[in-house]
Amino acid sequence: MSNKAWIEKRKNVVLMVRIFLAVSIVLLLLDLVIHRHDLFSWEGWFGFYGFYGFVACVALVLAAKVLRKLVMRREDYYD
Amino acid sequence: MTSLPPALIFFAGALLVGLAPARLRPAMTLLVPLFGGWNLWYVAGGGGLDVALFDTQLELVRADKLALLFGILFHLATFLACIYAFHLRDRMQQVTALIYAGGALGAVFAGDLITLFIGWEIMAVSSVFLIWARRTPRASSAGLRYLIMQISSGLLLLAGALLHISETGSPAFGAMGLGSLAGILIFTAFGIKCAFPLVHSWLTDAYPEATPTGMVFLSAFTTKVAIYGLARSFAGAEVLIYIGTAMAMFPIFFAVIENDLRRVLAFSLINQVGFMVVGIGIGSELAMNGAVSHAFNDVLFKGLLLMSMGAVLHQTGKINGSELGGLYKTMPITTGLCIVGAASISAFPLFSGFVSKSMVMVAAAEEGYWIVWLLLLFASAGVFHHAGIKIPYFAFFAHDSGIRTREPPLNMLLAMGLSAALCILIGVYPSLLYSLLPWEVHYVPYTADHVLTQLQLLFFSALAFAWLNLSGLYPPELPSVNLDADWLYRRLGVGIVRRAERVWIKAERAGARFAQYGTGVLQRSAARHYGPASVLARTWSTGFAALWIVVLLGICLILYYL
Numbered sequence: 001m002s003n004k005a006w007i008e009k010r011k012n013v014v015l016m017v018r019i020f021l022a023v024s025i026v027l028l029l030l031d032l033v034i035h036r037h038d039l040f041s042w043e044g045w046f047g048f049y050g051f052y053g054f055v056a057c058v059a060l061v062l063a064a065k066v067l068r069k070l071v072m073r074r075e076d077y078y079d
Numbered sequence: 080m081t082s083l084p085p086a087l088i089f090f091a092g093a094l095l096v097g098l099a100p101a102r103l104r105p106a107m108t109l110l111v112p113l114f115g116g117w118n119l120w121y122v123a124g125g126g127g128l129d130v131a132l133f134d135t136q137l138e139l140v141r142a143d144k145l146a147l148l149f150g151i152l153f154h155l156a157t158f159l160a161c162i163y164a165f166h167l168r169d170r171m172q173q174v175t176a177l178i179y180a181g182g183a184l185g186a187v188f189a190g191d192l193i194t195l196f197i198g199w200e201i202m203a204v205s206s207v208f209l210i211w212a213r214r215t216p217r218a219s220s221a222g223l224r225y226l227i228m229q230i231s232s233g234l235l236l237l238a239g240a241l242l243h244i245s246e247t248g249s250p251a252f253g254a255m256g257l258g259s260l261a262g263i264l265i266f267t268a269f270g271i272k273c274a275f276p277l278v279h280s281w282l283t284d285a286y287p288e289a290t291p292t293g294m295v296f297l298s299a300f301t302t303k304v305a306i307y308g309l310a311r312s313f314a315g316a317e318v319l320i321y322i323g324t325a326m327a328m329f330p331i332f333f334a335v336i337e338n339d340l341r342r343v344l345a346f347s348l349i350n351q352v353g354f355m356v357v358g359i360g361i362g363s364e365l366a367m368n369g370a371v372s373h374a375f376n377d378v379l380f381k382g383l384l385l386m387s388m389g390a391v392l393h394q395t396g397k398i399n400g401s402e403l404g405g406l407y408k409t410m411p412i413t414t415g416l417c418i419v420g421a422a423s424i425s426a427f428p429l430f431s432g433f434v435s436k437s438m439v440m441v442a443a444a445e446e447g448y449w450i451v452w453l454l455l456l457f458a459s460a461g462v463f464h465h466a467g468i469k470i471p472y473f474a475f476f477a478h479d480s481g482i483r484t485r486e487p488p489l490n491m492l493l494a495m496g497l498s499a500a501l502c503i504l505i506g507v508y509p510s511l512l513y514s515l516l517p518w519e520v521h522y523v524p525y526t527a528d529h530v531l532t533q534l535q536l537l538f539f540s541a542l543a544f545a546w547l548n549l550s551g552l553y554p555p556e557l558p559s560v561n562l563d564a565d566w567l568y569r570r571l572g573v574g575i576v577r578r579a580e581r582v583w584i585k586a587e588r589a590g591a592r593f594a595q596y597g598t599g600v601l602q603r604s605a606a607r608h609y610g611p612a613s614v615l616a617r618t619w620s621t622g623f624a625a626l627w628i629v630v631l632l633g634i635c636l637i638l639y640y641l
Contacts, residue, residue, distance in 0.1 A: 005408070008479070017545050024538040027531065036528040040449055049535040056460040057543035064335035065554050071562040072336065078560060078569055079217075 024050065082121035084128055084139045085150060085188055086198065088114060089157075089181025097174040105165045108173050112158040112180075119154060122188075123147055129190075135250050138190025144517040148371055149187040149307050151515065153180060155501075156299035156378050163386050163494035164292035175208035176296045183300040187307050191250040192240035192265075195308070199236055199268075202301060203229035209293030210285050218288040224565070225285035228278070229301075232271035239264030255312040266313060273305035273356065274349045276325045280565035282349060283333075287342040287398075291389030294341060298348055298385055299378045306355045306374050315362025320443075323360055324454050326353030331461030333563065338399045338556050340474055341388050344381065347424065347466040350458060351377045357455065358439040361446055364518040369438025372512055376423070376431040376505060383420035383498040384470060387413050390487035390495070391474055397482070400469075400556035405479030410486050414475040419499040423506065425467035425537060426459065431502045433533065434509035434524040441522070460540045467537075468544050473556055 006012055028050050036044050092111030096104050128140040142150075157180040167173060179202055186198030203226065210222035243261035244250050255262045274282045286297050313319060330346035330353075337343045351373065358370030390413050391406065392398045407414040419430070426432035436459065443452045486492060505512045513520040547553040562570075607613055 007476070013549075017542075017549070020538070020545065021542060024535075024542055027535050027538055030531055031535070034527045034531050036532070040444065040452075043444075047535070049532040050539040052456060053460045053536040053539040054543045056457045057464050057540045058547065060331060060457075060461050060464060061335060061543075061547050061553060064332045067332050068336045068554060068561070072557070073560045073562060075558045075560055 082125050082140075083118050084185070085115055085119060085122060085154075086181045086185030088118055089177050089184060093174045093177035093181065096177060097170060101168055101170070104170065104173050105161075105167065108161040108164070108177060109158065111177055112154045112161060115184075116151075116154045116158075119147075119150055122150070132193065135193065135244070136191070137194050137250070138252075139185075139194055140188045141190030141252075142188065144515075145307070145310065145371065146188050148375065148515050148517060149303065150184060152303070152375050152378055153183050153187065153300065156180075156382060157296075159379075159382060159494050159498055160292065160295045160299065162490055162497070163295055163389070165490035165494075166488045167292060169212060171208055172212045172290060172293060175205045175212075176293070178205040179209070179296060179300060183304050186304045189252055192236075192243060192252050193250055195252050196233065196236050196240055199272075199304075200230075200233045202304065203233055206297060206301065209296055210289045212290050212293055213288060215288070221285040221288040224568070225281050228271060228281035232268045235264050235271070236268035239266075239268060252311060254314065257313070257316055257318070262312075265308075266316075269305050269308045269313070270322075272301055273309065273352060274302060274326070275322055276329060277564050279326070279330075279349050280563050283330075283342055283345045283563060284565045286345045286348075287339050291393045295382055295385050295389060298344075298381050302348065302352050303374050303378060306352065306359070306370065309356065309359045310367060310371060314359055314367060316360055319356050319360025320448060320451055321360075323353045323356030323358075324451050324458075326350065326356055327458035328353070328454055328461075331458060331465055333561060334461075334465035335469070336554055336559075336561060338401055338559055340398050340400055340403070340470055341385065341392070343400075343465055343470060344384055344388060347384075347462060348377075348381055350462060351381065351424070353458070354436055354439050354455065357443060357451065361439070361442050361448070363442050363446065365438055365445070365522060366442035368513075368516045368518050368520055368522070369435060369440075369442055372516055373432075373435040373439065375512060375515075376435045376502070379498055379501050379505070380420045380423035380431055383495055383502060384417065384424065384466065386491065386495045386498065387417035387420060388470070388474065390491050393491070394484045394487055395482050399558060400473035400477075401558050403474050403480050403482065404477040405475070406482060406484065407475040408479075409482075409484050410475070412486055412492055413495065414471065416492075416495040416499045417471050417475065419502055421467045421471050423502040425463035426533060427467075427537060428506075428525070428530045428533060429503065430506040431512075433506055434512065437524060437529060437533070438522050456536070460536060463537055463540050464544060468541060 028047050031046050042048065089111055092107070092114070096107045096111070099107055122140060122142045125142070128138070130137050130139060157177070160176070164172065164176070182198045182201030182205060184198070185201065186195050189195040189198055207222045207226045207229070210218050210225060239261045240250070242264065243255070243259070246259065246261055255265060257263055257266055271278045271281075282302070286294050289297055309319065327350050330349045334343045334346040334350070337346060355370040355373050355377075358366040358373070388398065391403065391410070394410070395403070395406075397403055423430040423432045426436045440452060440455055440459075443455060509524055544553070609615055
């Protein structure tokens with residue numbers, strides 16, 4: 001037995017992510033059931049928010065990595 | 080029953096706290112917002128308070144619904160922050176924090192531009208002590224940079240106010256518009272305090288250098304007073320929509336790569352203020368209600384997040400994501416309360432952000448600004464990413480840093496607990512907040528599709544984080560400094576000044592050499608003509624002089640005969 005906490009074990013992390021994924025898919029499918037008052041035509045597309053949220057976050061992180069190349073300096077840059 | 084100007088209670092309170100013995104001071108700081116709140120009841124019931132200054136009529140207290148909303152908010156924020164700072168034994172911070180809050184109250188209850196200016200400057204000068212109170216060289220230079228920006232904003236406000244008064248003849252602080260130079264000056268003054276893009280870096284530079292308790296105060300007042308000013312004077316100015324969208328967008332990229340977790344929250348503060356600025360720019364009743372209610376909620380949830388990070392800094396002395404991690408084991412209560420703040424700022428259903436931010440979003444959609452709407456939705460996902468997940472994850476979970484500490488003092492936990500309770504209370508009973516709003520609210524936050532779409536957005540954003548993190552694509556926390564607009568004056572400006580200095584020194588030396596050469600020439604020629612060996616200094620014989628006189632007389636004679 002390792003003395004790592006439950007939450008730190010890789011297998012439990014994977015389990016949590018799987019549960020999370022399952023909940024996300026259920027939320028996505030609920031789109032079919034719940035009537036949506038769409039603000040724009042494409043805002044009412046199936047899965048728009050889920051898709052947008054996922055893509056936005058991946059784009060954000062990838063753009064931030066590029067930004068880091070441009071603006072990152074040593075910690076004592078201004079000292 | 081008559082009432083006192085709210086600011087005056089805080090100034091008097093600050094004076095008394097300053098004179099009180101150390102062991103009474105923390106309790107007295109708590110009594111000030113309590114007494115102020117009791118007074119506020121009568122301020123709400125009674126009329127305004129006018130005094131005359133020379134020929135100008137000053138309106139010290141204008142208690143309409145908009146001013147009262149911010150008045151209530153600032154009393155509440157002061158009370159919570161004073162509980163959080165209850166363990167402090169630092170007279171400078173205890174006194175200046177109350178003066179700062181008083182200045183903010185003076186500004187939001189001001190009915191005229193002169194009173195506004197006075198509150199504005201009191202805030203600037205008092206708040207810098209909360210940064211300097213950290214007593215590190217970095218804090219002292221960051222504080223100075225902060226003060227310069229704040230004073231510049233104050234000077235612009237003064238210039239705009241005087242111009243406005245001379246143009247219109249009225250000092251009233253009301254709707255203004257961007258049609259005149261006075262309006263533009265005042266707009267710029269508000270813009271600096273509101274952290275508009277390119278003039279934002281005083282905030283991300285200086286706030287994270289403040290003390291753990293100081294930053295909680297700082298985040299509550301300055302930017303919110305600026306939001307109040309914009310709502311009062313520039314509601315419906317379309318340019319604000321685009322400025323606000325930029326404010327909501329650009330900080331999230333910086334927040335992702337920032338290592339100092341309180342600086343991440345400073346970026347997130349600009350991002351949230353961006354939503355409010357967009358709301359004011361749209362200017363419809365729904366949008367304005369959204370802007371000011373989001374200001375109210377932001378003070379609570381941003382305060383809560385900053386309190387939890389302040390607690391981490393207070394307990395461990397560390398705040399960089401690269402040095403933290405695994406603190407949930409020893410600070411479980413702080414972890415839980417931080418997650419409440421994270422859920423609130425991410426606009427999770429049943430938490431406060433959910434009932435205010437969406438008002439601005441819906442208003443943007445209703446008015447047909449669909450690109451703005453898309454960008455704000457991007458920013459919403461981004462907020463969840465950096466403030467909702469990154470903050471709690473890197474501080475309390477992630478890899479175990481090995482730090483073993485304890486929960487912060489009871490007063491800190493109590494302040495966080497009360498803030499968290501308010502975040503949930505407003506999220507569950509939004510009508511509590513809506514009843515305070517200046518315009519009538521028809522908006523219903525809890526509809527099935529709103530809850531569903533928001534949950535989809537958040538869950539899939541979280542999935543993206545999980546995927547990026549597990550696959551190793553996520554940028555690690557690195558000890559670093561990220562360049563921002565402050566580079567312009569911390570590096571470029573300093574570089575230009577140094578270069579100019581060098582050019583000046585060279586020019587000075589060249590000038591000195593030239594002057595030396597010039598005077599040398601002059602000296603030598605003077606010596607030649609007038610010196611002891613010169614022509615004029617020669618001693619001449621009487622006969623030689625007589626000869627010259629004869630010659631001159633001869634010339635005269637010849638001329639006479641001609």
